[in-house]
Amino acid sequence: MAPQQAVVAFFARLALEPPQSERVALDACAGRVLANDVVTESAYPRAARSTMDGFAIRAVDTPGALEITGAVQMGKEPDLPIGRCETMRVPTGGLVPSGADAVIPFEEVQQDGNVVHVERSVAAGNCLTQPGEDLSAGERILPAGRRIGAADVGVLATLGYAQVEVCVRPQIALISSGDELVDPGAPAGPAQTHDSNRYALAAALRAMGARVHHYPTVRDVTGALEDALCSALPQSDAIVLSGGSSVGELDRTPRAIDAIGEPGVIVHGLRVKPGKPTVLAAIGGKPILGLPGNPTSALMILETIGAPIVAALTGWQPHEPLIEAELAETVQSRVGWTWYVPVSLLDEGTRYRATPLSMRSSLVSLCARAAGFIVVDESTERLERGTVVRVHRFSLGWL
Numbered sequence: 001m002a003p004q005q006a007v008v009a010f011f012a013r014l015a016l017e018p019p020q021s022e023r024v025a026l027d028a029c030a031g032r033v034l035a036n037d038v039v040t041e042s043a044y045p046r047a048a049r050s051t052m053d054g055f056a057i058r059a060v061d062t063p064g065a066l067e068i069t070g071a072v073q074m075g076k077e078p079d080l081p082i083g084r085c086e087t088m089r090v091p092t093g094g095l096v097p098s099g100a101d102a103v104i105p106f107e108e109v110q111q112d113g114n115v116v117h118v119e120r121s122v123a124a125g126n127c128l129t130q131p132g133e134d135l136s137a138g139e140r141i142l143p144a145g146r147r148i149g150a151a152d153v154g155v156l157a158t159l160g161y162a163q164v165e166v167c168v169r170p171q172i173a174l175i176s177s178g179d180e181l182v183d184p185g186a187p188a189g190p191a192q193t194h195d196s197n198r199y200a201l202a203a204a205l206r207a208m209g210a211r212v213h214h215y216p217t218v219r220d221v222t223g224a225l226e227d228a229l230c231s232a233l234p235q236s237d238a239i240v241l242s243g244g245s246s247v248g249e250l251d252r253t254p255r256a257i258d259a260i261g262e263p264g265v266i267v268h269g270l271r272v273k274p275g276k277p278t279v280l281a282a283i284g285g286k287p288i289l290g291l292p293g294n295p296t297s298a299l300m301i302l303e304t305i306g307a308p309i310v311a312a313l314t315g316w317q318p319h320e321p322l323i324e325a326e327l328a329e330t331v332q333s334r335v336g337w338t339w340y341v342p343v344s345l346l347d348e349g350t351r352y353r354a355t356p357l358s359m360r361s362s363l364v365s366l367c368a369r370a371a372g373f374i375v376v377d378e379s380t381e382r383l384e385r386g387t388v389v390r391v392h393r394f395s396l397g398w399l
Helices: 003-013 150-158 196-208 224-235 253-260 295-314
Strands: 021-025 054-057 064-071 086-090 102-105 110-112 115-118 140-142 163-167 171-176 211-214 238-242 263-268 279-283 286-291 322-327 338-347 352-356 372-376 388-393
Touching: 003 263, 003 279, 003 295, 054 064, 140 150, 171 196, 171 224, 196 211, 196 238, 196 295, 224 238, 224 253, 238 295, 253 263, 253 279, 253 286, 286 295, 295 338, 322 338, 352 388
Parallel strands: 064 086, 171 211, 171 238, 238 286, 322 352
Antiparallel strands: 021 163, 054 086, 054 102, 064 115, 110 115, 263 279, 279 286, 322 388, 338 352, 338 372, 372 388
16 A cells, blocks of 8 residues: 555554543643643733833823822732823833823833923833733633643643643553564674664654553564564553564564454555555554564654554644755656655755655664655656755654
């Protein structure tokens, strides 16, 4: 299947339940996914506030001489209204007394004892934040499915939230397979390789909002993968497998999944480069994503094909960042296949220039060198140098 057809086919066979929710402290909600819409109960600010240190005035009295009748204190409501040709000192953020409809900064007036001289006409609303100007009553200010950022935490605090309802983070089991794999820190012989996929994929999954549990590396022994799947399934919401998904004699992933339970393998193989031997499967209601063993393929497929599946588990509704750029070199593709081409980006001031990088999926450093990737669809055989393309930024934190 084409990549997006595979995602549609997967969700057609497996209807995932919405994630459960939990309440966490306001100070612990950053990076979590909102479980419910945040709707304002009342307008904010509830009363007009000054945006400058100055004098609260009636615009109709300017220009003119105004008598100072008092001062507004932060955190307190003004005791007296502003009458004709009167003024009160007001700090930045202070409430504006009733009767006043503008503020003029200290540096724009002349003070003579208890009298302020305003030399120009001041418009109503000058240096004020009006009631409800920031937030309207009944406004959906933060939607469910949003990843909570620093500014969002500020809004929640302003609205009085001490605790926030967020989606429970799914537990994803991560299993690598292959006799050639050794852990980082251990010596690797010429025929061995450090298990880079395990840690790169774990970092990406955590950036997506999941919790990750590492399981022991599965060796190329009959029944070993089946045992690992049976061990991980009861403790996990999903499983991500690295390696063992192609059609070689030692690549047992599809057979092992089908031997465990239904529906088993839903998709095996994609018309995509890199990532052709990808497996999309499920046992019971739990997704299983079988990723290729090549490092670039594994990360790219997780970013493009795995992301919608993990997003459904986390409740996150991601918005993909795109940048338009001009191709620095011609890209040759293959009709009938989707290609994900990693690119570097150069900011030339008036435009970005995207340079295609090597498509060797076995390279560990390829995604680390790239700023994102372009998608060459099935109908396109060649993108000429100078073509304006959309660059998909790596949004999952593994750049």
